[in-house]
Amino acid sequence: MEGNSRHKRRTLDRIKKNKIQIKQNYIKMKRTIVIISSLLLVVFVCNAQIDSTKIQTNSLTTTVSKIATVDTMVTKAPADSMKYALLYVYRPKNFVGFAISYELKVSNNGSAEMAVGRVKNNAKFVVKLYQEGPTEITARTESKRVVKLNVKFGAKYYLKCGITMGVMVGRPELNLVYPEQGELDYSNM
Numbered sequence: 001m002e003g004n005s006r007h008k009r010r011t012l013d014r015i016k017k018n019k020i021q022i023k024q025n026y027i028k029m030k031r032t033i034v035i036i037s038s039l040l041l042v043v044f045v046c047n048a049q050i051d052s053t054k055i056q057t058n059s060l061t062t063t064v065s066k067i068a069t070v071d072t073m074v075t076k077a078p079a080d081s082m083k084y085a086l087l088y089v090y091r092p093k094n095f096v097g098f099a100i101s102y103e104l105k106v107s108n109n110g111s112a113e114m115a116v117g118r119v120k121n122n123a124k125f126v127v128k129l130y131q132e133g134p135t136e137i138t139a140r141t142e143s144k145r146v147v148k149l150n151v152k153f154g155a156k157y158y159l160k161c162g163i164t165m166g167v168m169v170g171r172p173e174l175n176l177v178y179p180e181q182g183e184l185d186y187s188n189m
Contacts, residue, residue: 082153082154083130083153084128084129084130084153085128085129085132085151085152085153085154085155085156085157086126086127086128086129086155086156086157087106087116087126087127087128087129087137087157087158087159088124088126088156088157088158088159088182088183088186089104089116089117089119089124089125089126089127089159089161090123090124090125090158090159090160090161090182090185090186090189091119091120091121091122091123091124091160091161091162092122092160092162092185092189093121093122094121094162094163096162096163096164096165096170097121097162097163097164097170098121099121100121100141100163100169100170101118101119101120101121102118102119102139102140102141102172103115103117103118103119103139103140104116104117104118104119104127104137104138104139104159104161105137105138105139106127106129106135106136106137106138107135107136107138108129108131108133108134108135108151109131109133109134109135111131113136113138119139119161119172121163122189124186124189129151131151132151132152132153133150133151134148134149134150134151135148135149135150135151136148137149137159137174139161139172139174140172141163141166141169141170141171141172142166142167142168142169142171143166143171143172144172145171145172145173145174146174147159147174147175147176149176156179156183157176157182158176158177158178158179158181158182158183158185158186159174159175159176159177159182160174160175160176160177160182160185161173161174161175162175
């Protein structure tokens with residue numbers, strides 16, 4: 001009799017443990033579904049924003065994927081700046097990759113890359129370029145983006161930055177913009 005009641009107690013204990021484990025697994029599964037749903041929503045919103053950004057993008061911008069060398073995207077700077085060129089760097093406010101920032105680096109005529117600033121969401125800054133000639137402007141997160149330009153003293157250049165979707169981290173986006181558009185964008189930030 002006593003052995004039978006022990007067996008019943010063990011069986012009841014196993015059933016309780018199984019019920020607890022089933023509840024824990026159910027909670028884990030529910031959390032996983034919520035996380036996956038959230039990620040899918042974020043991806044959907046990001047893709048929708050990227051698509052709307054591509055549609056609204058001004059035809060005056062030059063995408064960095066083509067790595068453009070552009071001399072026509074220049075406006076003259078004030079006379080006192082004849083010993084350097086000005087690079088206006090700006091990143092408009094955007095939900096996509098808002099927490100991601102990256103270093104902007106410049107190299108002239110094959111020299112070592114020099115960090116000139118950190119590109120953050122909804123931020124802008126000006127860089128003085130003290131060397132004329134071929135210049136590469138680079139940014140890197142999980143991938144590297146490059147813009148090439150031929151720097152001339154006394155000129156102003158406008159670099160519109162951003163983030164596009166990546167595998168693990170957003171990828172930097174660099175666009176050399178015509179001065180008229182760049183000046184308007186830069187002053188409106």
